[in-house]
Amino acid sequence: MSRCIELGQKYIMNSYNRFPITISHGEGVYIYDDTGKKYLDMCAGIAVNALGYSHKGLRDALKEQVDKLLHISNLYYVPQQIETAKRLIENSIFDKVFFCNSGAEANEAALKLARKYGKSKGENKTKIITMHHSFHGRTYGALSATGQAKYQKSFMPIMEGFSYADYNDIDSLKALIDESTCAVLLEVIQGEGGIIPGNKAYLKEVQQFCHQYDALLIVDEVQTGIGRTGTLFAFENFDIQPDVITLAKALGGGVPIGAMLCNAKADVFVPADHASTFGGNPLATTAAQVVLDELITNNLLAHVKEMGAYLESELNKLKEAFSVITDVRGMGLMQGIALNIAPKDVVNKCIEKGMLVVGAGENVVRFVPPLIISKEQIDECISILKVALKEL
Numbered sequence: 563m564s565r566c567i568e569l570g571q572k573y574i575m576n577s578y579n580r581f582p583i584t585i586s587h588g589e590g591v592y593i594y595d596d597t598g599k600k601y602l603d604m605c606a607g608i609a610v611n612a613l614g615y616s617h618k619g620l621r622d623a624l625k626e627q628v629d630k631l632l633h634i635s636n637l638y639y640v641p642q643q644i645e646t647a648k649r650l651i652e653n654s655i656f657d658k659v660f661f662c663n664s665g666a667e668a669n670e671a672a673l674k675l676a677r678k679y680g681k682s683k684g685e686n687k688t689k690i691i692t693m694h695h696s697f698h699g700r701t702y703g704a705l706s707a708t709g710q711a712k713y714q715k716s717f718m719p720i721m722e723g724f725s726y727a728d729y730n731d732i733d734s735l736k737a738l739i740d741e742s743t744c745a746v747l748l749e750v751i752q753g754e755g756g757i758i759p760g761n762k763a764y765l766k767e768v769q770q771f772c773h774q775y776d777a778l779l780i781v782d783e784v785q786t787g788i789g790r791t792g793t794l795f796a797f798e799n800f801d802i803q804p805d806v807i808t809l810a811k812a813l814g815g816g817v818p819i820g821a822m823l824c825n826a827k828a829d830v831f832v833p834a835d836h837a838s839t840f841g842g843n844p845l846a847t848t849a850a851q852v853v854l855d856e857l858i859t860n861n862l863l864a865h866v867k868e869m870g871a872y873l874e875s876e877l878n879k880l881k882e883a884f885s886v887i888t889d890v891r892g893m894g895l896m897q898g899i900a901l902n903i904a905p906k907d908v909v910n911k912c913i914e915k916g917m918l919v920v921g922a923g924e925n926v927v928r929f930v931p932p933l934i935i936s937k938e939q940i941d942e943c944i945s946i947l948k949v950a951l952k953e954l
């Protein structure tokens with residue numbers, strides 16, 4: 563065991579199952595551990611490092627900002643934050659942004675917004691419906707929204723007022739939604755739940771029910787947003803118009819940042835309703851500007867569409883060749899293979915062969931690489947996967 567791992571086990575709380583790897587640096591879509599071993603990174607810090615590692619534009623912008631100003635309170639106007647908000651609003655259907663630091667925090671903001679919206683219509687309009695197999699984060703509100711008992715059971719009682727519907731089953735939602743519902747919160751592709759895409763007709767019906775009962779439709783785009791599926795936000799692929807979305811992960815390209823976007827109808831916060839000391843600080847929003855410019859202005863979105871389609875078709879070819887792969891699903895550069903063998907074995911074998919992938923749900927291996935990945939690097943991913951599956 564390396565000294566670093568030994569010290570990590572001694573000093574860091576035991577809340578993660580870690581692989582015995584210590585990463586020292588990265589370049590493009592590759593990362594290197596402290597023994598010099600190179601890995602093709604199909605995990606990207608779990609859908610975070612959109613521009614890969616050591617991206618020159620991102621590095622230069624951050625260095626310049628570090629020399630100018632790291633932090634300033636939200637008691638003042640922050641130009642970098644305003645520029646980022648402008649990009650998000652001008653390229654979306656939304657009107658306002660609230661910045662925070664993570665996905666869970668963005669969802670906390672959305673839950674509070676929903677409750678306030680509901681209360682403006684009636685004191686008891688507080689019910690929030692989320693989905694089984696969803697994942698929204700580990701803080702109490704986000705954990706309560708997460709429709710998976712395994713994450714909640716050691717921490718009961720969770721927040722009250724949540725009901726869980728079966729995903730992609732409109733009757734299940736119909737049975738729960740009523741006048742007391744202030745919001746429906748869902749992912750358009752369930753990520754941690756096992757890369758489960760929503761059905762377009764279903765999502766449109768969910769939207770109709772939200773309109774009927776005057777409930778906000780909130781889409782958690784923490785994993786799917788910021789170009790992952792080939793559009794800036796994944797909901798754009800499903801012909802729906804949510805009232806609120808939440809973002810984090812890829813938004814800062816590796817610098818922690820979260821955001822909640824809402825339309826004018828849902829824009830109900832007033833001063834002191836919600837806040838975050840670090841939310842939208844100059845450093846994080848400088849990073850977000852670079853990521854958004856790469857996606858929107860420098861055609862990275864088109865690249866994701868092309869590479870996503872290629873990855874999906876190559877994974878489908880692999881499915882024909884390997885009976886252990888029972889399904890290939892996802893969108894853009896968010897793909898999963900369902901397996902009838904333990905995904906952990908595949909993940910470990912891939913690591914041995916020099917590639918990082920990550921599990922999702924009970925039986926899925928997930929591919930969420932940096933969005934800059936090339937066709938040749940996807941070919942490399944497929945060859946490593948082939949070798950790994952052959953050896954298992």
Ligand SMILES: Cc1ncc(COP(=O)(O)O)c(C=O)c1O
Pocket residue numbers: 664665666667669697698699700749753754782783784785786810811
């Ligand atoms: C859909 C979704 N929402 C929320 C979160 C929580 O984000 P964070 O870990 O930044 O709090 C995640 C993390 O995986 C996620 O996938």
